[in-house]
Amino acid sequence: MNTFFIEFRDPLFGIIVFFVLVFIITFFSYWYNRFRTKEDYRHLDKFLRQFRSPPTQKELEILITSGELSQKSWLLLAQSYFKNGDYEKSIEIYNEILKVKDIYNYRDTMFLLGRTYFKAGFLQRAKQIFLEILKNNPRTPQALDYLLLVYEYMREYDLALEVLDSLSELNKERESDRAYLRSLSILNDTQTSNEEKITSLLEIYKQTHQLTYMVFEYLFRVNPKIAWENFDSSKSELLTDILWHVDKKDLNFDIISKNGYLRELYTARGDVELANKSSVFEFDVLINLKTKANATLSFEYICDSCKQIYPFAFNRCSHCHAIDSSKVEFSLSKNYYRDFSEENNSFQ
Numbered sequence: 306m307n308t309f310f311i312e313f314r315d316p317l318f319g320i321i322v323f324f325v326l327v328f329i330i331t332f333f334s335y336w337y338n339r340f341r342t343k344e345d346y347r348h349l350d351k352f353l354r355q356f357r358s359p360p361t362q363k364e365l366e367i368l369i370t371s372g373e374l375s376q377k378s379w380l381l382l383a384q385s386y387f388k389n390g391d392y393e394k395s396i397e398i399y400n401e402i403l404k405v406k407d408i409y410n411y412r413d414t415m416f417l418l419g420r421t422y423f424k425a426g427f428l429q430r431a432k433q434i435f436l437e438i439l440k441n442n443p444r445t446p447q448a449l450d451y452l453l454l455v456y457e458y459m460r461e462y463d464l465a466l467e468v469l470d471s472l473s474e475l476n477k478e479r480e481s482d483r484a485y486l487r488s489l490s491i492l493n494d495t496q497t498s499n500e501e502k503i504t505s506l507l508e509i510y511k512q513t514h515q516l517t518y519m520v521f522e523y524l525f526r527v528n529p530k531i532a533w534e535n536f537d538s539s540k541s542e543l544l545t546d547i548l549w550h551v552d553k554k555d556l557n558f559d560i561i562s563k564n565g566y567l568r569e570l571y572t573a574r575g576d577v578e579l580a581n582k583s584s585v586f587e588f589d590v591l592i593n594l595k596t597k598a599n600a601t602l603s604f605e606y607i608c609d610s611c612k613q614i615y616p617f618a619f620n621r622c623s624h625c626h627a628i629d630s631s632k633v634e635f636s637l638s639k640n641y642y643r644d645f646s647e648e649n650n651s652f653q
């Protein structure tokens with residue numbers, strides 16, 4: 306039995322104790338390090354989680370009123386939210402800044418808040434903000450500019466025209482805005498007949514020589530005959546997409562045969578054979594292919610002022626708010642309509 310026990314004075318006992326101690330220390334050190342690494346990750350996760358979601362309104366209230374960051378820093382933060390399209394957070398920050406009593410740039414912050422409301426589509430709130438700015442500071446053209454846009458988007462054209470009068474008093478005369486608002490007002494008037502609308506629109510067009518696209522888009526849609534009668538061939542390129550979509554039965558071949566661009570356009574479309582080549586690449590390809598290939602033109606619209614590209618035509622650029630700045634660009638594309646009609650015919 307005694308052979309199984311080692312006496313504590315035995316040198317072997319010391320060696321065993323030494324190895325046991327080494328094992329215990331290594332074991333605890335290993336688990337301690339593992340635990341610390343895990344804790345580190347948890348801490349980092351917790352830290353990073355703060356940046357994944359923006360601060361709540363309550364957090365913002367505490368942070369802004371504590372004054373740890375300057376108002377300029379908060380304005381920069383709100384601006385970066387605005388640029389990223391997070392208008393809700395930007396609005397929350399501006400509203401909290403405005404609650405601070407000793408704010409030194411109250412009017413500027415109000416303007417930024419109004420602009421964000423406008424961009425987010427809260428037109429009624431934007432209107433209230435700009436009206437409040439103008440109540441205390443009537444000579445603020447930037448606020449008047451936005452108030453005009455708000456009224457225009459709300460279809461309150463008479464009020465928008467009044468804002469234009471105020472801008473004129475500040476020597477900021479903008480005839481194109483006046484013509485545009487008057488045209489919008491005519492087009493959206495449910496009491497006026499199409500004939501009356503055409504007469505009024507043509508009157509504005511002849512006076513200003515602006516809004517060509519807006520006027521002729523309506524004329525070709527409602528009364529192509531009058532559209533051709535008032536058509537200015539020098540504007541053909543500007544109206545390429547409208548002309549491309551005019552019904553064959555509504556074409557005026559007298560006018561088409563007298564203008565080089567129109568001859569090439571309608572030869573490319575396959576309605577006439579008045580050109581055998583074109584300096585416009587897309588027309589040239591279509592003229593040479595005749596109707597052998599299943600191709601057509603597709604259009605996109607670029608703002609001449611800010612170079613923003615849109616898939617649809619516009620009269621006022623929603624990015625830079627310029628009027629009459631749309632320029633049509635076209636390219637060759639597959640004719641899905643022809644595909645569809647051929648498919649339908651094959652079932653007959």
Ligand SMILES: [Zn+2]
Nearest residue numbers: 608611622625
């Ligand atoms: Zn633009």
